Amino acid sequence: MAIRSFFKAIFMLFLITVLLPGCSTEIDNWDYPRSVVSGRFVYKGQPMQLMSTASDATGSNMLQLHQTDGDWIQGFVKVFAKEDGTFTVNAFDGDYYLTLTPGRGPWQPNMDTVRFSLNGEKRDLSFEVTPYFWISDFKDSYADSTLTATFKLEQIVPTANLERVVVELGTTVIVDNLSKAYEKSFTTITAGSHTVTLNLKELSGVEKANLRRTGHLFARIGVKTAGVSDMIYSETVKLQ
């Protein structure tokens, strides 16, 4: 009896191994989407610098991509921007619109939508926003462990209140409010041209150790508006 059921089990196993590969069909094995949507955030046609950390858990996607086909709520694709304000996402062909994620971004909230049909690719979309503050003419120099940065700070939205200007240092090219190894705040800065300096020799031992992790050092200026969680940034520069 035992021997017979043993052979039966072997036979079943054999049948399963032979049959299983035949069960797979094309229907439940979709290819990933290959059509491309890309664009960038602009203010009056000028590109803007944003946070570079893309984190699903903290919801740092600045945009939501909604598909308009179908009459049920399908949710949306989270669209993350890179530090230079560009975004790229792969999707299936169809009709879409883009909206801002409420509460994200260093700009005035708006309900604008950018509508388009996707067929293969849709590039160079511009998402126009009005930032609270604007950084221009950013220049930096780094000598003798001292970073000197000059920039022009412009207030775009008259009702906005400036909370602080920060110098963020990081050990990778991804430098922002969330991914940083060191931050120095300046709370007395107002609109206008400024020069800020940061002498790395004055940092504490722990802070210096944190900055030595990769052997590379990157820096960025950020501007925080009171009551707004995300900052607007300068370009990221490598200190060397």
Place this chain on the structure above:
Amino acid sequence: MRILIGFLTIALLAGIAGCSTDLDTEPTNILPESAVFTDKALAESVLANFYASVNYGQNNGDYGSYHLLDEANLSYGPATTTDAEKVIPRDLFDAYDYELVRRMNQFLVGIRSSAARAALLESDRSNMEAQCIFLRAWYHFCMARSYGGMPILGDTVFTYESGIDPDRFQVARSTEAGIYDYVIAQCDLAAVNLTSAKTTNGGVANKWAALMLKARAAVYAASIANYGNKLTPTLRTQNWEAGIPADQAAKYYQIALETAEQVIAQSPYALQINEANLGDSFYKATSVKAGNTEVIWAMDRLRPNAVTQFTNFTMPYSHRDFTDGNALGVVLNLVEAFENKDGSSPLIKTTNADGSYVFYNSVEDPFTKKDARLWGTVIYPNAPYRQSPVILQAGQLNKSGNAYVLRTSSVGGRDAQGNLITSINGPVANSDNFVNKTGFLVRKFVDETPNAGLNPLFSEMWWPRFRIAEAYLIAAEAAFELGDKTKAVTHLNATRKRGGIQSLTAEKVTFEHIVNEYRVEFAFEDHRLWDLKRWRLAHKLWNGIPNDPTAQMYSLFPYKVVAQGDPNDGKWIFTKQVSFKMTSNPRNFPLMSYYAAIQPDWRAKNPKLVNNPLQ
């Protein structure tokens, strides 16, 4: 292919032929409903499952759940920067379990059936029904504190049958005030039939647990109405699924005050205060079941099936029962929140104005003058655990010429004269395991029982959810907000008295006193996050700015002066630095974290759900 299918069919038929064909046997592993609700023990076992299903939030079954707030940091391994460490997640400790609600509603149908009424003693039956109603209210409360208003299904058991319009299943969100109203009403309903006597170790909910939940729900709703509109007016939805209109605050404060005072006046519970040893009596009030007069409702643990490894992981490594220890370090921020008995600044001075060290005669000096509840909450350097002192020493302060120099060693290291340099417990600022990184260990919920850290039985430490002390603080807060400061200080001084700190007067009391009293009284008891959320203080205190005194977590390292001939020889100094594990993560609570996100797939199934603010 066709031949293979033929073979398979034959094989299957052959297999079936060998089996027993009797399919009408009564299943031996499933009990029919008719049997469950006519037997007290079986009905209670269903209820026990509900009790085990509602452990939401921070708790002492998981020492890691303390890491993200401003009470304690983990100690094992290198400093990390996970997403959750960078930004306190909006779904932290959320509760969303409508399957549980359905099971509870099924239970209510069963326990209300005529068969149950005929078979069970009416007092038992109505008590079990009331316990289920209470647990359902507790679940709704735990959901509301993360999500705001959510669908309220009442007693309906939704069952799908072919052909039913799914529209019936799609219930819209209630308002945030509406869900707190529901919790309050359900607590009133449950309180009528729950026992008013104490239950064993607070493990079974009684009338006072229901009234405490009612008071807590009311004070949450009141403070959201009050501070939500003052501090975060944009955090609401169009139809108040999130946010409560400001004019409702007074109503809820009134309910909270009346209910809390009812519990204080009528319940059999009392604050545990032993004037002879205030610190120890506070520890016993939270962490010792025998003779406890304070805990109203708790998740009780009993060996061998329900135990916690909290003691194994967090006890001093020098005192270890098993393989772990020192896994959780209390941050200096919490220690400094405990006031000094003489009313002086609670901040611990480490350096003088000129930058020189402040010397203390004993390592305990900065702590013994604090609120005695510090002893019952935290193990500070040289404080005893299981009757023997816990040595926390970062190193020595030596003299080199005229200058003082700090000296550390590997853990347990000694100098040529045999004096200890760095203790086996630390504190240290490196990535080693089993050593403390903040200068303080946890005492609350760490078991004094011998071998409570030993595998496999571990600790029977309970998890108190409601203590009578909370009734005093709810009454104090509600009275304060309603303008009755005399009453507020009477209740506030009741709990301040157990720490031996100075009484407050009606002229001096401020909102900050109430905020701080909750913090020190209920440290590690799953209050801090929810309290800061309802007061709308979380984004202000946890602002994500490096070196901000409330956002950055700090540690305090003690060094012993070993310098022969120096007047300070044998004294102690302290250094204050950022907490090692959270070095690059000042606590960061963005506005969006006040309300958890409604998930897109919930909305796909139920389009009536509206999104929360900032999502």
